[in-house]
């Protein structure tokens with residue numbers, strides 16, 4: 365293991381997700397390698413961020429090598445190996461994530477350019493801020509020298525939600541469930557697919573044996589979970605989003621276990637009929653900091669229709685940000 369600290373940038377560090385994420389990162393969520401946190405906020409939030417840094421200090425985390433804060437992305441992204449782009453306005457009750465396109469899109473053009481200029485050669489960029497897939501597309505398009513494969517948007521929270529719903533339905537432990545997949549957009553059109561998932565090695569759909577539950581319960585519960593949390597909490601999910609952001613980064617950098625895969629929204633190479641260049645969620649395995657899309661899965665007509673609907677929404681979002689001049 366390298367003892368050189370991994371330089372990790374977090375944007376929106378004074379926000380709700382930041383308040384959970386920073387402490388998870390600093391306490392070793394990515395592994396044993398020490399980390400250096402580089403925290404980006406807008407100027408008015410820097411004072412609050414100073415308070416968060418005081419609390420990080422007060423935890424005396426052995427693996428936290430240092431913390432730097434600021435509002436200039438070209439300073440904060442300097443030399444970073446991992447950038448977690450969280451900072452963006454969250455949606456409120458009654459909004460869809462797509463409503464945030466113009467409000468948040470501009471943030472990701474500037475940050476893509478700054479990463480392009482100053483990040484480390486091995487940088488990996490995970491986008492949590494919504495609409496996550498299209499924000500990742502904007503950052504990727506504006507970072508012309510960074511390989512497209514270094515960008516990913518977060519669908520791990522949806523993946524974890526799907527694991528948890530399936531575990532509750534079947535009485536299995538989440539530890540026994542493998543090969544869950546989220547396809548498409550991190551939005552209400554996403555397709556949580558349990559037809560390839562396994563529970564202790566048995567096909568999950570066969571164990572469940574209840575297509576009505578899959579269609580009327582499982583898929584909508586997972587796809588609309590973000591809205592349900594906003595309704596209940598009056599604010600969007602934060603601790604679970606931070607947890608998923610850590611899970612996704614850890615697996616990307618350290619690899620997925622043999623016999624399993626995870627869901628990540630990554631740039632399509634045309635696999636499964638998803639148009640090349642869209643950032644869409646796929647089943648992926650990772651190794652050595654690189655991901656590959658799991659190939660050869662059979663897609664039923666039912667699954668095909670759901671994947672196509674979510675991908676069509678991604679294409680619409682791409683057209684909208686093209687129109688806005690963001691890509």
Ligand SMILES: NC(=O)C1=CN([C@@H]2O[C@H](COP(=O)(O)OP(=O)(O)OC[C@H]3O[C@@H](n4cnc5c(N)ncnc54)[C@H](O)[C@@H]3O)[C@@H](O)[C@H]2O)C=CC1
Pocket residue numbers: 375376377378379380381382404405406409450451452453454455471491492493494495496518519521522550600601602605
């Ligand atoms: N992909 C996913 O699974 C999930 C994504 N989200 C999204 O994550 C984002 C953050 O959520 P919260 O932390 O709850 O929001 P929040 O409003 O509590 O925090 C956002 C922070 O970003 C900062 N910010 C705004 N513009 C910035 C910029 N240009 N540079 C740096 N920082 C900037 C704000 O000052 C604020 O402190 C939202 O877009 C939300 O919708 C939330 C949950 C799950």
Ligand SMILES: O=C([O-])CC(=O)C(=O)O
Pocket residue numbers: 454455461494521589590591593594600601
């Ligand atoms: O729903 C939202 O706006 C926040 C989010 O992305 C989620 O919880 O999945």
